[in-house]
Amino acid sequence: MASTVSTGKLIGAFNDVKGKTFYIIFEETYDSNTYPRTPKWCARAIGDLAAMMRLIFWSGSSAEGGMLKGTGGKSITPEGYIGGFMKELANPVEIQDQRFELSVGDGWDAVIGRAEFPKTLAKLEAIGESEMACALDQGQTVSVSLFEHADALSAIFDGVDLGAWRILKAYNTPVYAMRNPALGYAPAKVKPPLVTLPRVVRISQDDANLLVQHDDGSWRCDGWNYSYVANYITGLWETELKYPGSFRSLIKSYRDALAGAPVMPSDDVTIVVDTSVALGAYAAENVQRIQREFDCKTIDGAIHIPFSADFDFRYHVTHLPVEAAKWVFGGKEEAAPQRQAEQLCLLAS
Incomplete structure (x- = not known):
């Protein structure tokens, strides 16, 4: 590349x-x-x-x-x-x-x-x-x-x-x-602020994709570990202006925290796809492929896909459009997949 x-x-x-x-x-x-x-x-x-x-x-x-x-x-x-x-x-x-x-x-x-x-x-x-x-x-x-x-x-x-x-x-x-x-x-350096982390879990030990809990309580797959860190860095300039010299320790703390995120349980996990969300051609084709190749059910207009640890399955479901696909644990949208995923506040050292 x-x-x-x-x-x-x-x-x-x-x-x-x-x-x-x-x-x-x-x-x-x-x-x-x-x-x-x-x-x-x-x-x-x-x-x-x-x-x-x-x-x-x-x-x-x-x-x-x-x-x-x-x-x-x-x-x-x-x-x-x-x-x-x-x-x-x-x-x-x-x-x-x-x-x-x-x-x-x-x-x-x-x-x-x-x-x-x-x-x-x-x-x-x-x-x-x-x-x-x-x-x-x-x-x-x-x-x-x-x-x-x-x-x-x-x-x-x-x-x-x-x-x-x-x-x-x-x-x-x-x-x-x-x-x-x-x-x-x-400017003179000042003490860095606390790093507020999102609630996040890894899909598996060998998968770079992360699930993050959004403001509405739903869990969604927004991308790989590095993309979360990159997005954090993009918006960090304002913090650096308020707390000069803090960017190095803040980035390290954020990166380390995501790298150490717990792995979600693989049982009783369902990916729910909202079919009312307008999708582009590629995203729509991906949804149709999943329906053809994997065990899916349609309930109240939404596609319910039981999670599988299979590599091909993980590849396809993690490429579903973020706005349409949410991950449900134990039948509850807001349920935390693990207690370790509670929001953390780390002091950047």
């Missing part, structure tokens, strides 16, 4: 005309399935501290499942990846003011793609840049300054819908620019 290989990290920083600090995140990468494997710098996003943290943690979460690698294709941890960018945030290179020409066009290298423009339009209007939004909508080219229009540029090139590489070209990456720690983010 292809992965992104990260070979370099860089953060640039500047103060806009109002004195607010903005950052630009640069990353040197290559794709493992492309040849030659030549690392290239890319300006990913422009934004304030919160925007940078959100993007860094979101990107770092990909390392949990192996989709993000380090130099030479070596495995890395989300903590290591995030930590590398946190060092860059503490001592960024200083960015000088520059001008850009914004326009809406077609093609992969358009400054603002026509397909992405509706979202861009909404973002600009949301921050009070209606005049700029109107000009772009009318097909005009708008000249902007990095320092004067930082809010608008960060809204447009947030690294989610549009990357900053569309206006900041790779050959201008400020690798050798002067560092200015006065523009950096280097």
Whole structure:
């Protein structure tokens, strides 16, 4: 499976005309399935501290499942990846003011793609840049300054819908620019908060899939162990802003707790599929296959499937759509499969 290989990290920083600090995140990468494997710098996003943290943690979460690698294709941890960018945030290179020409066009290298423009339009209007939004909508080219229009540029090139590489070209990456720690983010570490874990059990000793109890009390299979950890990391940036320096211990505590989750009992377990939920073609085909190949009953319009430890069975039922399939223990939807699955609060050490 292809992965992104990260070979370099860089953060640039500047103060806009109002004195607010903005950052630009640069990353040197290559794709493992492309040849030659030549690392290239890319300006990913422009934004304030919160925007940078959100993007860094979101990107770092990909390392949990192996989709993000380090130099030479070596495995890395989300903590290591995030930590590398946190060092860059503490001592960024200083960015000088520059001008850009914004326009809406077609093609992969358009400054603002026509397909992405509706979202861009909404973002600009949301921050009070209606005049700029109107000009772009009318097909005009708008000249902007990095320092004067930082809010608008960060809204447009947030690294989610549009990357900053569309206006900041790779050959201008400020690798050798002067560092200015006065523009950096280097807060003192504070004691981490408690980690609140979901109620979770493993399906079997040799199965990476987990069952988690949702807010409505139902138990559902949302995916593999690593996907839960990755989702946790994605949203951890806000906690890191409140409790600087806590991300490493919090991620470790969460990962260790899920890895040590108890195995559910294999007897008296039923998977109930709600047939009233609209399904896509693949999901519907999977449900039909299970009905053909396994012992199922239809009760009040819902398909009831007795659990089996058979590998093929587990594969199919764990790929049922989360919104339609719930796991019932002992005939009670809210029943806990084991006492050890009670919600835990661990103090990250």
